[in-house]
Every structure is written in C-alpha cells, then in structure tokens.
Amino acid sequence: MRYRLNRLAPQLALTPAVIITLVAFIGAIAWTVYVSFTRSRRLPEAAIDFSRPFRQYERLFQDNAWSISLTNLIVLALGSALAIVFGFILAAMIERERRGEDFFRTVFLYPLAVSLIVTGVAWRWIFNPDLGLQNFMHGLGFTGVHFNWLAEGETAMYAVIIASVWQSSGFYLALMLAGLKGINEEIWNAARLDGVSLMRVYIEIIIPMMKFTFLTCAILLSLGVIKAYDIIVAMTNGGPGQSTWVPAYFTINAMTQRGNLGYASAAATMMLLITLAVFLPLVLLTAWQQRLVRKEVA
Amino acid sequence: MSDPLAVRPAIRLNAGTQEKPVLFPRRKSRINGRSVAVLVFLAMAAAFYCVPLYVLVVTSFKTMEQIRQGAIFALPTEWTWEPWNFAWNEACSGITCEGLKVGFWNSVKILIPSLIASISLSAVTGYALALWNVRWAGTFLFILFMAAFVPFQIIMFPLIQLTVHMGIYGSLWAVAFIHTVMTMPIVTLIFRNYYKDIPDELIKAAMIDSGSFWRIFGEIILPMSANILIVVLIMQITHIWNDYLIGVTFGGPGGQPMTVNLANLVTVSTGTVSYNANMAAALLTAIPPLVIYFVLGKFFVQGISAGAIKG
DSSP states (O other), X not given: OHHHHHHHHHHHHHHHHHHHIIIIIIIXXXXXXXXXXXXXXXXXXXXXXXXXXXXXXXXXXXXHHHHHHHHHHHHHHHHHHHHHHHHHHHHHHHHHHOTTXXXXXXXXXXXXXXXXXXXXXXXXXXXXXXXXXXXXXXXXXXXXXXXXXXXXXXHHHHHHHHHHXXXXXXXXXXXXXXXXXXXXXXXXXXXXXXXXXXXXXXXXXXXHHTHHHHHHHHHHHHHHHHHOOHHHHHHTTTOSTTTTOOHHHHHHHHHHTSOOHHHHHHHHHHHHHHHHHHXXXXXXXXXXXHHHHHHHHO | OOOGGGGGGGXXXXXXXXXXXXXXXXXXSSOOHHHHHHHHHHHXXXXXXXXXXXXXXXXXXXXXXXXXXXXXXXXXXXXXXXXHHHHHHTOOBTTBOOOTHHHHHHHHHHHHHHXXXXXXXXXXXXXXXXXXXXXXXXXXXXXXXXXXXXXXXXXXXXXXXXXXXHTOTTSHHHHHHHHHHHHHHHHHHHHHHHHTTSOHHHHHHHHHHTOOHHHHIIIIIHHHOHHXXXXXXXXXXXXXXXXXXXXXXXSTTTOOOHHHHHHHHHHOOSSSOOHHHHHHHHHHHHHHHHHHHHHSHHHHHHHHHHHSOOO
C-alpha cells in the first residue's frame, strides 16, 4: 500500500505543472498558430479558409511596419551586443583588480533591479531636448551637439539601445565574472612567467576558453531582444511614427490597436519561429558542452 | 545519514560561482600603474552607470522653477518633498487622480499570492522531477526548458480567454495567476537543478525511514532549501514587481500594478508636465526592488546565474 502511494504521490504532485504546461503553453501555442490561418478579426474564428490559408502571412510580409520591425530587431540585437562587450571588459577588469569588487559589481548591476518603465522615464528625461543633456551641453558651449534622438526616426533606435545596454550589461557582467572565476589561476601564472602581455592572454587564451560563456550570452541576448517590449513602450512607444517598432510591439499593436487577431497571431507565430531559430543553437550548445565535459571526465 | 546538514556542502547552486581555493593570492600588495588606470576606468564607468539614478534623484527634489532653467545635473537649490507627496497621493493616471499609492498597493496584492503560488508549485515540481522516478521526466524537463523562452505574445490571447473563462480577467488575481504560470518553467528548472545534486543515498535512507513523498519534502528537502528559496524569492519579487506587460494586459482598470500606474502617470498630458513629480514617481516604483537589491545583492547575483540556466 505504502509503495503504491509512493509511486502515486510524485505523479500527483506534478499534475498542476503538467496541466499548466499542456494548457497555457502547448495548447495556447497551438491555438495561436491555428488562428493565424483563419480570417479572424476581433473575435477568433474557427474555420480555416483553405482557399488562402496563408493570407495573414502574405499580408504580413507585404506590411511595411513588419519589415521595419524586423530591421529594428536586428539593429537592436547588434546594438545590445555592446552589453556583452562592456560586460566582459568590466568583468575582466574587476576580476583582475579585485579591489572594490563588491562595490563595482553592486553599481554595475543595480539597473537590473529596476523596472524598464523606470529606465524609460530616466532616459527620456536625459534625452529631453529642452531641459536634458542637449540643453546642458549647449550651456557648456557645445552648441553643435544634438541629443534630441528620441524625436527623430533615424536616431530614436540608438537611444533605445543606449538605455537597453545600460540596463542589461550588468547581467552579462555577472555571467562573465562567473566564467572568469572558473578559469584556473595557473594559466595566469604561466603567462606571467612566459612574459606574455595581458592583452594577448585575453585574446588568445581567456576568450577562447570562455567560448561557451560568450555563446550563452549571445543566445540569451537574442532571446531577450525578441521579447523586447517594455523598453520600447517606455522609451518611444514605437514612435516617432513606426520607426522603433519591433516584432513584440507589432504583435501587441495588431491585437489591441488594430483589433486583428488573425494578423496578430501570424506575427506571433513568426516571433515563435525566430525564437526557435535562436533556441536550436542553445540546445545544440548545451548538448555539445555536456559531451565535452563527459569527454574530459572520461 | 539522516542528518540533512551533513550533505549541505555537497550542494552548490552553480559550479561557476563556487569559490575555489586561491593558491596564488591575486591581490597585489602595492598599487601599480596598471591598477590605477583600471581603477580610474572602472570609477568612470561606475559614474556613468549612476547618472540616470542621480538625475532621477536630484530632479525629484527640485522645484519646477528650477527645472525650467535647464541644468539637469545641478543639485536642487531648494530641496522639496512636494513632488514626492504629489506623486504618491495626487498624481493623475488615466481618469483617477489618487497618485501612485494605488498602484503600490495593487503591486503588493499581486506580489503576495504570485510568490506563494509560484514558489510552492515550482519547488514541489522541481523536487518531484529531481528526486523521484516519474515517467516522462526528461521530456517534461525539455518542454519546460523551451517554455521558459516562449515569447509572451504567442500565448497572450489564449491566456486572456482562459482568465475570462475563469472569471478573473481584469483583476489582481488574473495578474497573479499569469505570473505564476509564466514563471513556473524557469523557477521549476532552478529548483530541479538545485535538488538534483542531493545525494541518492540520502533519499534512499529517507525512503526507508518514512517513505512518504510529502514527508521527505517537508522534513528533509525544505530545511535544506533556505539558500535557494531566498534566491528564488528575490528573483521573483524583482521580476514580478518590475513587470509591465502582464499587468497592463490582465489587470484591467482596477488591477493595475505600480509600473502601469507609473507609465500612465508620466504620459498624462494635461497642462504642464511636472517632471519633478514624474521622477519621484519613477523612484517610488524603483525603491522596493532597489532596497532588496542593495540589502541582499549576493542572492540577487546568484539568481542571475541560476536564471541563465544551462541544461
């Protein structure tokens, strides 16, 4: 009797999580993908229109706002990659120097604890053309400088990137710091004895050794960028015009502003495909890493 | 073997953060030129990171007259609490003008049930997956791993319908429920990764001792979980407190968390913009997670490494 209870209890304990996964994740994804093939407008429609099942996708690919969103996604990803670079440089300095490690880590990580809406308020204020940084620089006599980035379509995305890098570099710093601390101290001593310059040690030894950390950071960054929504709302709300739209913003806009469920579902499905395209390398990377670890153990 | 404390050193949250014995002390006894350069660079970078916070703080204490003169980086000539009072009690968000305190209490009311539900659900699930022989455990873990990265947009509308059917859409309960659902995969994986390092022998001994799933959890596993519970708690508090999208989607007019309240408050455009009150409002929203971060920073950092889960 007791044995049977034992077998049963863990399965029972898993039931809520299994139901959530089946309904809220698998079921919901299947539903959205299905709806993307229907002609649903404000309310979901059950019937797939088989004469043109891909109508939503055809419209999507012709939509200028969608191509802007995709371009911005790439711009945002490339720009945010600076966060990894800064994260590594700062982590390397903190790790080598050791003095003030706790202090610096605390300072570089605090933006992570703050809501992106707060980040948006702070940076919008700094970019305020009349009273912000531009005004300050003009007061100093640099009348040529221009920091009214948020008001112009060409530069608004750069302002978003600055705020985003400020917010997220601490995250990569923490991961890099953990990676750097895992490196054997012997390597440093050997390099020092051989008289190899610090720069070369980093470029030729440390960075190749940390390739997994870098790859993990890059994949997590890409996954984060695809989800980027709050920062856009907080910084520009998509504007000026549609110049800072990203897929996450596009999808929610199609659902709530245009009230077009089928269209929004098609965009959401595209987001899922992009996520999968990034996610697959993460799975392969994990498998590769585990194989390497096993080889080392063997 | 029945003493759970005996195995504690064997359990580590993350192998990467683990301190290794330092054979060659790195700290140099004297400051050399390179150290100075590195420290100066780090200090400058730190100053840059502090600029947004500094600007928020000084602006929130200034009078509007001083703000209109420009000089964004100047200290207040006359310190005033008035913007803070206004932001907390009177500022308008949408049609109501009751300040941010409404959003603050909403966020607290969202936070408490979300924390209880998500942590208990995920801890038990992680425990069952890590230490018990359950069918399809590998498949389930893989699905959870994928679910942790699913963009919210693809499941947003079905979840809205779900909460409508449950009769909670547009309330604080819907926001709390969705937070529990959305964070379940990652938190479960964190607990599972923590529990899977518990030695088999301990569980086998416990099985002979009492054998009950729940008793082992309550008497052995939970007492060993203090560290991971704090890490997850902090991670969840900051994550849920700072969320905007779920709050704005599921909260409805009466259930808006503080971030949504803040976003509405700063975009309200009736008359002149009270920048000082906006900055005070932003700080009020940021203070709870910041306090937790500055007090319990170590656990916050552990949460980051645990959240960036591998495998």
